[in-house]
Amino acid sequence: MRHFAVVGSGPAGFYTAEALAKAYGEHARIDILDRYPVPYGLIRFGVAPDHQSLKAVAKRYDKVAEGETVGFIGNVSLGSDVAVDELLEQYDAVILATGAPNDRKLGIPGEDLPGVIGSAAFVGWYNGHPDFADLDPPLGGTHAAVIGNGNVALDCARILAKTPAEFAGSDIVGHAFHALGNAAIRTITVLGRRGPHQIAMTPKELGELGHLEAAVPLVELADFPPRDADDALEPGQRKSVTILREFADIRANKSKAMVFDFFARPVAIEGDGRAERVIVERTELDEQGGARGTGETYEVPATLAISSIGYSTPPIAGVPYDERGGKFLNDHGRIAERLYAVGWARRGPTGTIGTNRPDGYEVAEQVAVAMPPGSDGGRGGGEGLRRLLEARGVTPTNFADWRKIEAAEEGAARTGSPREKMVRVEDWLTTLGR
Structure with missing residues (x-):
């Protein structure tokens, strides 16, 4: 069994998880991590609210998250809750899909x-x-x-x-x-x-x-x-x-x-x-x-x-960074052994939502070549990460928790709107009884 962590639940993260799930089938477990209890990244927070047809791509991501081999671990911040090196101890490969959220x-x-x-x-x-x-x-x-x-x-x-x-x-x-x-x-x-x-x-x-x-x-x-x-x-x-x-x-x-x-x-x-x-x-x-x-x-x-002149990916301690390009230093997505980047974290802030699909599939193919399906890395994966987080007092959320938040937002929608988004982390967690 192989275990993979995809850090970031935007388009690049979901396409990469989809590609890994197809490449490995039942021989891998893929966890999508996010700092918030809500998924979709750019789709939720970046796509204009009057462009609902673009946001509909989230339905495809739902199918990925609902698959047996893919899990969502929300409310976990890379850096403050867990470090990249610690993820590499638990996972066979870590793929950074953190986007480029900082204004130039x-x-x-x-x-x-x-x-x-x-x-x-x-x-x-x-x-x-x-x-x-x-x-x-x-x-x-x-x-x-x-x-x-x-x-x-x-x-x-x-x-x-x-x-x-x-x-x-x-x-x-x-x-x-x-x-x-x-x-x-x-x-x-x-x-x-x-x-x-x-x-x-x-x-x-x-x-x-x-x-x-x-x-x-x-x-x-x-x-x-x-x-x-x-x-x-x-x-x-x-x-x-x-x-x-x-x-x-x-x-x-x-x-x-x-x-x-x-x-x-x-x-x-x-x-x-x-x-x-x-x-x-x-x-x-x-x-x-x-x-x-x-x-x-x-x-x-x-x-x-x-x-509105462009964006950059925030640096992460210990990860080589391209200051000029505002992205992680990488060779076709490979940063270092078992560490990869996809999407804007790899390319810089260019391309459309759909551009991230071939990007994620290319990196997933590299991973599959380095760690063929059927091999076993002997790492703890999501269970190991949860034990680590529990010891630190961090309570992660899952995709079922997101569904509860989603239902609450849809129930609070004003007339004619699909949802009324909660805008505070504490409100999301209160909805979950935490």
């Missing part, structure tokens, strides 16, 4: 002013992440800025632009639903340091902006190269640029505006004790397609500035 810094003056928030924090706030439940973003001003040109930046801007009625069917948490419903924001400026051809926004997400109830997307055709230059783009990128071009023709009279400001690099954030404006330098593309400053600067008013 802007590296400009004023980014620490009140009112400047990373997108991981803002997304966590409206998605019910315990670390950000008390964020209380300033929504009383009329202007907000979102810095970045990827899908997460688009999510943040769209959530700010929506009316309460447009959250019907979503699982946005109650505190965010009410705060956004009372927000005074009327102009959301999306700042990108390069041009429309360099965006990392996908067509589906961009297309949604054309159907917002109270907000209109504003784009300047002068920011685009000649139309025939679009032909050199990949099909998906070309479709995104086409949608942006169509936005330039919109002349709707709505109460909110989402302004796409391209060739705009933030160089400072200023204000009297809090964010009031973003100082932006106009840029142009250099010979390599990068952004270089022109020296021209201007102000963008913003009492809320959301930075």
